[in-house]
Amino acid sequence: MKIAVCIKRVPDTETRVKVGGDGVSIDEAGVKFILNPYDEFAVEEALQRREEGGEVVVVTVGPDAAAETIRTALAMGADRGVLLKTDKIPADALAIAKALAAELKDGGYDLILFGKIAVDDYNHSVGTMTAELLGMPCVSAAVKLTVDGRRLTAEREVEGGIEVMECEVPAVITCDKGLNNPRYPALKGIMAAKKKPIETKPAALGAVRLTLKTLGLPPERKEGRIVGEGVAAIPELLRLLRQEAKVL
Amino acid sequence: MAAAYEGVDFYDISAQLSEEERAVRDTVRAWVDDKLVPVINEAYIEGHFPKELIAGMAELGLFGANLPEEYGCAGLNNVAYGLIMQELERGDSGVRSFASVQGALVMYPIYAFGSDEQKKKWLPKLASGELIGCFGLTEPDYGSNPSGMITTAKETANGWVLNGAKMWITNGSTADIAIIWAKTGAIDDAKSIRGFIVPTKTKGFSSKDQKGKLSLRASDTSELVLQNVEVGKDALLSKTGGIKSPLMCLTQARYGIAWGALGAAMGCYAEALAYSKQRVMFKKPIGGYQLQQSRLAEMLTEITKGQLLVLHLGRLKDAGTMRPQQVSLAKRNNVNVACDVAREARRLLGANGILVEYSAMRHMANLESVYTYEGTHDMHTLILGEDVTGIAAFE
Numbered sequence: 001m002k003i004a005v006c007i008k009r010v011p012d013t014e015t016r017v018k019v020g021g022d023g024v025s026i027d028e029a030g031v032k033f034i035l036n037p038y039d040e041f042a043v044e045e046a047l048q049r050r051e052e053g054g055e056v057v058v059v060t061v062g063p064d065a066a067a068e069t070i071r072t073a074l075a076m077g078a079d080r081g082v083l084l085k086t087d088k089i090p091a092d093a094l095a096i097a098k099a100l101a102a103e104l105k106d107g108g109y110d111l112i113l114f115g116k117i118a119v120d121d122y123n124h125s126v127g128t129m130t131a132e133l134l135g136m137p138c139v140s141a142a143v144k145l146t147v148d149g150r151r152l153t154a155e156r157e158v159e160g161g162i163e164v165m166e167c168e169v170p171a172v173i174t175c176d177k178g179l180n181n182p183r184y185p186a187l188k189g190i191m192a193a194k195k196k197p198i199e200t201k202p203a204a205l206g207a208v209r210l211t212l213k214t215l216g217l218p219p220e221r222k223e224g225r226i227v228g229e230g231v232a233a234i235p236e237l238l239r240l241l242r243q244e245a246k247v248l
Numbered sequence: 249m250a251a252a253y254e255g256v257d258f259y260d261i262s263a264q265l266s267e268e269e270r271a272v273r274d275t276v277r278a279w280v281d282d283k284l285v286p287v288i289n290e291a292y293i294e295g296h297f298p299k300e301l302i303a304g305m306a307e308l309g310l311f312g313a314n315l316p317e318e319y320g321c322a323g324l325n326n327v328a329y330g331l332i333m334q335e336l337e338r339g340d341s342g343v344r345s346f347a348s349v350q351g352a353l354v355m356y357p358i359y360a361f362g363s364d365e366q367k368k369k370w371l372p373k374l375a376s377g378e379l380i381g382c383f384g385l386t387e388p389d390y391g392s393n394p395s396g397m398i399t400t401a402k403e404t405a406n407g408w409v410l411n412g413a414k415m416w417i418t419n420g421s422t423a424d425i426a427i428i429w430a431k432t433g434a435i436d437d438a439k440s441i442r443g444f445i446v447p448t449k450t451k452g453f454s455s456k457d458q459k460g461k462l463s464l465r466a467s468d469t470s471e472l473v474l475q476n477v478e479v480g481k482d483a484l485l486s487k488t489g490g491i492k493s494p495l496m497c498l499t500q501a502r503y504g505i506a507w508g509a510l511g512a513a514m515g516c517y518a519e520a521l522a523y524s525k526q527r528v529m530f531k532k533p534i535g536g537y538q539l540q541q542s543r544l545a546e547m548l549t550e551i552t553k554g555q556l557l558v559l560h561l562g563r564l565k566d567a568g569t570m571r572p573q574q575v576s577l578a579k580r581n582n583v584n585v586a587c588d589v590a591r592e593a594r595r596l597l598g599a600n601g602i603l604v605e606y607s608a609m610r611h612m613a614n615l616e617s618v619y620t621y622e623g624t625h626d627m628h629t630l631i632l633g634e635d636v637t638g639i640a641a642f643e
Binding site: 075187190194 | 252254260267268271272275278279307308309310313317322323324328332
């Protein structure tokens with residue numbers, strides 16, 4: 001199987017971000033970047049499905065620094081990388097999907113995997129849009145995947161149940177938590193990744209129709225307050241939860 | 249796969265690391281968070297090494313990670329190797345000790361002093377964790393003075409016969425093979441010291457765990473007894489000769505310890521800092537009081553100095569110009585720093601600091617062993633004293 005995995009370089013989920021001087025980007029000083037955690041499920045799934053003679057190609061849209069993110073996936077075991085270079089990732093998901101589709105359409109891929117979201121912008125969009133542009137069926141947020149010959153079955157968790165979807169490959173799948181347990185990049189893999197090829201070319205971004213106007217941090221949480229002690233405080237607590245916090 | 253623990257890096261030393269070095273550090277850091285941290289407290293209380301970690305450590309490539317790929321190792325440089333030790337010891341000194349022994353004290357001597365056949369036979373299996381090794385140098389009456397050892401190896405028609413006892417041997421009861429150091433000549437002839445690869449199943453070889461340890465409780469420490477242990481000619485590490493050979497191994501291990509101890513210190517500092525911001529006393533976080541800020545500033549300063557020290561030492565080692573005395577300085581300083589940081593962190597944590605759910609007291613107790621093993625703090629003082637004056641104080 002020839003599998004493409006589309007990944008994204010995102011700020012470490014443990015990082016406390018600050019809004020940059022331009023008001024529409026984060027201040028990258030001192031921020032550690034990682035492989036988007038949902039993309040780890042996609043990389044792992046691809047590695048488990050790569051058969052003898054198969055290939056796992058990692059594709060990303062991003063700045064030069066995204067090569068480091070590609071190398072994380074190569075260290076996990078992917079075969080080669082493609083960096084579609086753009087200094088600034090546009091806020092318009094379709095513009096990115098077009099760049100990916102242009103790269104993937106003649107690649108002869110049997111399966112194209114994405115993480116279901118990127119944890120930096122929470123768009124949920126690029127994977128499904130890319131599928132549409134490629135004219136391929138797409139299952140989003142898959143938690144289980146089986147491929148038997150050309151037939152693909154994927155499970156999704158929906159409110160209160162499981163949805164089972166079926167289609168032919170080639171197909172696009174966006175991966176959810178629970179699909180697998182991503183491996184650690186072993187130290188040998190980290191060394192081997194240095195020798196694996198990464199092709200860099202300009203990203204053929206589509207037209208950008210959406211622009212990010214402002215980026216702001218959530219308001220600081222108010223300090224807690226103690227309404228009283230013991231059983232006697234319960235009526236007042238209930239009143240506040242109902243009338244003030246309106247959570248009951 | 250982001251680690252919850254972010255490390256301590258006040259001088260942006262990360263920027264001095266290569267991308268691979270950072271990747272190695274981050275992988276091990278995340279593994280420690282996911283696999284080691286959840287099991288270490290129970291293992292420590294129960295007093296055994298958490299054996300369930302061995303397979304994962306091997307899969308990551310933590311054993312002998314700075315040895316070449318042709319023997320199944322990761323082929324990392326020495327800075328990356330040091331970072332592994334730093335991250336492992338943030339988890340626990342006992343687990344770092346396990347990796348140090350396997351890599352620096354078992355695999356390294358086979359790599360440095362063994363024949364091609366010995367390397368091919370043993371190194372891949374030690375790298376993959378299929379075999380566990382231990383290092384038998386110290387004896388009940390010969391700690392700081394290993395040249396005085398009384399374990400002997402007598403040559404026979406078919407090989408060697410070993411007799412003697414070793415003590416304070418990490419992994420001794422778990423090991424499949426032991427690197428045993430013994431005198432092949434007269435008992436006062438230190439030049440006749442040679443190393444042997446001894447399978448622990450060999451008749452006459454026995455081990456017994458040392459009980460009652462109040463430090464390194466998550467590490468197995470044993471006494472070895474060799475009673476007419478017969479091994480073939482292929483057991484001898486033929487390139488060993490004199491006390492210099494085991495000391496070369498110790499230099500490797502001490503190098504890793506200088507990094508590792510700092511990892512424990514970093515963990516203690518991070519824990520103390522987080523606690524100082526949360527714990528409220530007299531209506532404000534204790535981190536807002538000058539006494540605790542003084543503690544934190546002191547810890548941070550010593551950690552940062554130690555980080556610069558080991559990074560430069562690692563670059564010297566990679567350049568091939570590192571001297572053993574420079575390793576002594578780093579081991580001596582960084583373990584001492586770590587002991588102080590762990591103790592101050594424990595004090596900052598107040599009563600909570602004596603509980604196992606916080607790591608400071610476990611690290612504090614562990615580091616007393618680290619202070620004492622692999623050349624005591626005092627011996628490293630004397631090594632430095634000899635190096636600068638040219639006069640040995642201990643001979």
